[in-house]
Amino acid sequence: MAAKESDGALQWDALHQFLSQRYRHAAITILRLTTVNGSTYNEDALKQFGYGDPLLIEYRVDEQVIREVIHRIRPNQFGRERTDDRAAAIWLDYTTFGRLPRHIPARDIVVRFDSGRLVSLREPQELLLITAYQPGKLYADDLIRLRDGGESSDLDLERATALARYLAQIHQRTCDNPALQPALWRRRLRDLIGHGECIMGLADSYPADFALASGERLQHIEELANRWRWRLKARVHRLRQVHGDFHPFNILFGDGSEFWVLDRSRGEWGEPADDVSCLCINYIFFGLQHNGDLSGPFRALYDCFWQTYLAERDDAEMLEVIPPWFAWRALVVASPLWYPAISDAVRSTLLRFCEQVLTCERFDYQHPERYWQRDT
Numbered sequence: 001m002a003a004k005e006s007d008g009a010l011q012w013d014a015l016h017q018f019l020s021q022r023y024r025h026a027a028i029t030i031l032r033l034t035t036v037n038g039s040t041y042n043e044d045a046l047k048q049f050g051y052g053d054p055l056l057i058e059y060r061v062d063e064q065v066i067r068e069v070i071h072r073i074r075p076n077q078f079g080r081e082r083t084d085d086r087a088a089a090i091w092l093d094y095t096t097f098g099r100l101p102r103h104i105p106a107r108d109i110v111v112r113f114d115s116g117r118l119v120s121l122r123e124p125q126e127l128l129l130i131t132a133y134q135p136g137k138l139y140a141d142d143l144i145r146l147r148d149g150g151e152s153s154d155l156d157l158e159r160a161t162a163l164a165r166y167l168a169q170i171h172q173r174t175c176d177n178p179a180l181q182p183a184l185w186r187r188r189l190r191d192l193i194g195h196g197e198c199i200m201g202l203a204d205s206y207p208a209d210f211a212l213a214s215g216e217r218l219q220h221i222e223e224l225a226n227r228w229r230w231r232l233k234a235r236v237h238r239l240r241q242v243h244g245d246f247h248p249f250n251i252l253f254g255d256g257s258e259f260w261v262l263d264r265s266r267g268e269w270g271e272p273a274d275d276v277s278c279l280c281i282n283y284i285f286f287g288l289q290h291n292g293d294l295s296g297p298f299r300a301l302y303d304c305f306w307q308t309y310l311a312e313r314d315d316a317e318m319l320e321v322i323p324p325w326f327a328w329r330a331l332v333v334a335s336p337l338w339y340p341a342i343s344d345a346v347r348s349t350l351l352r353f354c355e356q357v358l359t360c361e362r363f364d365y366q367h368p369e370r371y372w373q374r375d376t
Contacts, residue, residue: 010055010070011116018110018118023061032058036069068107077183082267091127134260136252139163143248143286143298152297155256160304162257163279168312171272173241181269185236188270189229192324195266199225199324202331210336212347217355221327224358228324232271235321242270246278272315273322280305281329284353284368288346294369306365319365323357330354 012030019028036054055070071093073086080086090109098105109121142159146152175181194200203218232238243250244265253259280302287298294302310316333339334350349372356371357363364370 010112010118014116014118015057018120019059019061022108022120026061029060030057031060031065032056070110075180077186079187081180081183081187084267094122134252136254136260138249139251139253139259140248140282142253143282146297147286147290152300156297156301157304158257159253159259160301161308162259163251164305164308165312166259167243167246167272167275167279168309171240171242171275171313171315175239175241175269181239182236184267184269185239186233188239188266188274189232191266192274192328193222193226193229197265199328199331202328202335205335205337207336212344213334213351217351221331221354221358224355225324225327228358232321232324235317238271238317238321239269240272241268242272243275243278244270246275248279248282271321271325272313273318273325276309276318277322277325277329281326281333285333285346285350288349289342292345292349302368319363320361322363323360326357326363327354330357 012033016028016030019030020026034056036056054072056067057070058065058067060066071090073080073089075081075086080089094106094109097103107122111119111121113119139159142156146156175184192198196204200222203222206213206218208215242264243261244267245263246261250262251259252262283298283302283305284294287294287296287302290296290298330350330353334342334347334354336347352374353368353372360371
């Protein structure tokens with residue numbers, strides 16, 4: 001993957017073929033290729049484009065001479081760390097340049113394949129995703145059954161064990177582009193605090209007049225979380241392969257403990273505590289709905305998960321970094337937007353957990369109730 005990231009030179013034949021197809025096989029003559037500042041020409045300009053320099057192309061279509069500039073967005077640490085960042089930036093440019101008075105218009109949006117082939121995307125209005133279909137039942141169905149008084153079984157523990165082992169396995173893999181690791185790690189921390197789906201985005205989604213979470217309370221949570229970003233910035237070594245949204249509505253079980261996952265989020269690389277907290281907060285969440293505490297079947301699932309994960313993957317440091325990830329996930333499940341039907345008592349407990357966990361130095365996974373009990 002690293003080699004492909006750095007190989008961005010265009011091919012003369014591919015460029016000529018692209019223009020021919022774009023103009024419906026009209027006669028195309030490429031007259032001149034140069035970087036925008038005019039320092040290199042023709043084949044050298046194509047190579048220079050691979051380093052990120054915009055390419056000025058002058059060509060003739062029948063008798064008309066056209067001059068256009070081809071732009072490429074290179075990876076950087078300012079919100080362009082991932083491939084999807086760069087695709088989104090190109091899409092934004094294409095759809096907005098022409099709407100601003102006096103702005104140079106965007107004329108096309110182009111995909112470059114590994115083979116060098118160029119394909120225009122100037123007609124589409126949006127991108128759609130197609131995935132395979134996998135039958136199964138959401139893991140959330142198991143937790144809802146237990147919440148509503150259903151009997152627990154050995155299969156419930158087997159499934160919690162399987163999920164813990166899966167995460168321990170995928171979290172072993174490190175990023176295969178070492179040069180990008182610091183930027184990707186800092187990006188993940190920034191996203192945790194400021195992304196629209198993360199702490200600040202969740203805080204903004206709470207109603208302005210919501211009695212249980214005033215603006216002052218949410219601001220305090222944001223401030224505590226941002227201190228964690230600075231505390232964790234140097235721990236680049238923790239960057240690992242992650243799912244990024246490992247909650248019970250993104251897990252499909254077949255028969256027994258065989259399962260599949262859906263909708264990984266926010267990139268391939270991140271902090272393993274993201275996935276661990278995402279699942280564990282749901283054992284707490286459903287337990288609170290079940291009987292107002294983490295006990296009974298949900299305590300058994302919670303303990304089984306933690307014991308299995310830590311036995312499979314030696315990561316005691318996780319307990320030092322997981323608090324802000326737990327706080328984010330608590331904001332999610334306490335949200336009146338995402339979960340409007342839960343009781344005020346459950347919501348208050350989750351918000352208290354969110355605040356208390358942000359003030360601890362090391363998460364006590366064996367006694368999570370200490371972070372929501374009022375006398376702590």
